[in-house]
Amino acid sequence: MKRRDFSKNLALTTSAMVFPYLSLAQGKAIRIIVPFSAGSGSDDGARFYADQLSRTIKRPVIVENKPGASGLLAVKEVIGQPADGNTILLGSNSLISVNPVMVKNLGYDPFKQLLPLHGLAISSPAVLTGNESGINSFSDLTTRYKNSQSPISIGNYSEGYRLVGEWLSQVLNIQSIPVPYKGGAAMVTDVIGNRLDIGLNDITGVAPLEKSKKNQDPSHHW
Secondary structure, three states: OEEOOEOOOOOOOOOOOOHHHHOOOOOOOEEEEEOOOOOOHHHHHHHHHHHHHHHHHOOOEEEEEOOOHHHHHHHHHHHOOOOOOOEEEOOOHHHHHHHHHHOOOOOOOHHHHOEOOOOOOOOOEEEEEEOOOOOOOHHHHHHHHHHHOOOEEEEEOOHHHHHHHHHHHHHHOOOEEEEEOOOHHHHHHHHHOOOOOEEEEEHHHHHHHHHHHHHOOOEEEO
16 A cells, blocks of 8 residues: 555565655665564565565565554554655555444544555465364354353454454354454464464464474464
8 A cells, every 4th residue: 555645555566566656765775564463474475575575676675563453553653654655554454444444533544545556465364273172163163152152252363354253253143252462473372272262364374384283283274
């Protein structure tokens, strides 16, 4: 995304479409502000493309994490900087389309203060549970709720994933409690420790867990 008066948001790509904007912002390192904590799928993607972008345009590109307040801290950081193309926001559907609906007194107008610059990736959410949880399917989740009559705790790290959790609750006809996190890493830790029934994570954030199965990582997804 970018600010209406200049480049300000999602520009993580090596496409030549970005270069006209970035060529106007010479002299300083480019900062990419990520609204989630380190270890999330978005953070991993940001760092990968930042490296590719830096190699392509021959300029330093730095990734900075500013999680919290449903992305508000990251957005305010970007909007508050000079519109010189040196500060870029890793945007997401949560920041641009979900927050205006879910968050009262948002503090920014994504349609007036931000402008899409280029797409980065499209990914699907994954449901995480601990190997010792006994939850291996939605049927297991429904059974647990019926047997305990206790709300199912569903971890998320964005308003978009919170909506996914609310949708699951309606579809499965269960009660749930949304548990917000600043990023996927802390959420996964609580899932593994069985302090959280399930967690909703970006599929790219789950990929490292799949790779670590050989090391007997006590978590899985479906």
